[in-house]
Amino acid sequence: GESVGLHLPTLSVQEGDNSIINCAYSNSASDYFIWYKQESGKGPQFIIDIRSNMDKRQGQRVTVLLNKTVKHLSLQIAATQPGDSAVYFCAERGSGNQFYFGTGTSLTVIP
Amino acid sequence: EPEVTQTPSHQVTQMGQEVILRCVPISNHLYFYWYRQILGQKVEFLVSFYNNEISEKSEIFDDQFSVERPDGSNFTLKIRSTKLEDSAMYFCASNQGLTDTQYFGPGTRLTVL
Numbered sequence: 001g002e003s004v005g006l007h008l009p010t011l012s013v014q015e016g017d018n019s020i021i022n023c024a025y026s027n028s029a030s031d032y033f034i035w036y037k038q039e040s041g042k043g044p045q046f047i048i049d050i051r052s053n054m055d056k057r058q059g060q061r062v063t064v065l066l067n068k069t070v071k072h073l074s075l076q077i078a079a080t081q082p083g084d085s086a087v088y089f090c091a092e093r094g095s096g097n098q099f100y101f102g103t104g105t106s107l108t109v110i111p
Numbered sequence: 112e113p114e115v116t117q118t119p120s121h122q123v124t125q126m127g128q129e130v131i132l133r134c135v136p137i138s139n140h141l142y143f144y145w146y147r148q149i150l151g152q153k154v155e156f157l158v159s160f161y162n163n164e165i166s167e168k169s170e171i172f173d174d175q176f177s178v179e180r181p182d183g184s185n186f187t188l189k190i191r192s193t194k195l196e197d198s199a200m201y202f203c204a205s206n207q208g209l210t211d212t213q214y215f216g217p218g219t220r221l222t223v224l
Contacts, residue, residue, distance in 0.1 A: 032210065043115075043202050043215035044154060051210075089154060096167045097142070097209055101154040 012108045019077040021105045023090035028071060030092040035064055035075045038087045038104070047075070047088075077107075085109045113137045115216035117203050123222045127192050132219045134186045134203030143186045144204040144213065145178065147171070154202065160186065193223045 013019045025033070031052040036044035050057045050064045050073075057064050063076040073090050087104040094100055116135045124130050136143050145157040159167040160178055177189045186205075190197055200218040 034213075036215075041217075043204075043218050046212045046214065049212065091154075097159045098156050098167050098169065099144075099146075099213075100156065101146075103153045 009103070010106045010108070012110055013080050015082060015109050015111050016079055019075075019080045019084070019107060019109075021075045021077075021088050021107065023073040023075075023102050025071050025073060025090070025092045025100075027092060027094050027100075028068070030094055032093040033064070033066060033073050034091045034093075034099070035062075035073075036089045036091060036101075037084075038089060040086075044089060080107075080109050082109045082111055115203055115205055115214050117201075117216040117219050119219060120217065121220045121222070123224065124193055126195055126223055130190050130193055130221060132188045132190075132201050132203075132221070134188070134216055135184050136186055136203065136205030137207075137214055138184070140205035140207050140214075142166075142206050142209060143178075143180070145188045146202045146204065146215075147199040148202065148218075149196075149199045157188070190221075193221075195223050197221060198223045 034049040035047040037047050038044045048059045048062050048064045050066050055066050061078045065074045077084055085108050087106050089101050089104045091099045091101045115137055118133045122130055143160040146154050147157055148154045156169050158165055158172045158178055175191045179187050198221055200220050202218045203216040204213040206213045
């Protein structure tokens with residue numbers, strides 16, 4: 001089966017600092033990757049995505065980097081705010097239209 | 112902004128009972144999904160649905176599970192005979208096209224006693 005994992009289960013950062021959340025995936029054939037944010041009691045919320053033909057994509061305060069050589073995905077959040085505190089998941093699209101999620105990293109922003 | 116809705120927010124049932132979880136995807140979306148998340152674990156794909164049929168399903172989605180789009184708005188997940196290990200959050204999601212963003216609903220917490 002597919003395997004998507006995260007390097008760190010928890011991350012604490014000071015407000016205003018940049019955050020980097022990492023993700024490893026196992027299927028070199030995966031063609032599409034997504035980062036989701038999940039706040040307590042809510043469903044996953046789309047943050048940013050990237051296709052396998054790209055290595056970097058930027059959004060508002062967020063950047064996703066894809067390194068296909070080592071099958072690694074990262075999410076960078078600039079100027080982290082208290083509202084960014086949540087669990088962050090990466091997901092990859094494997095065969096067909098199945099998505100595989102990582103276990104999540106809990107980000108805590110310290111005011 | 113359009114959103115995916117799910118009902119009920121919390122469902123408690125006895126083991127062996129049938130449950131139906133309901134979802135209303137975003138109206139112009141064509142692809143629909145069910146995921147589950149056991150407490151403290153990762154989100155797991157169950158099934159995707161397009162053009163009134165299942166397009167993908169995972170190993171979790173066995174004969175006890177079924178999905179249906181009974182009308183133009185609802186998308187349901189039925190578990191025929193619930194087991195204790197079916198206790199989880201169940202999320203519905205939808206997107207307009209295969210490569211478009213999936214929007215998730217708030218989830219239904221299923222508790223099997």
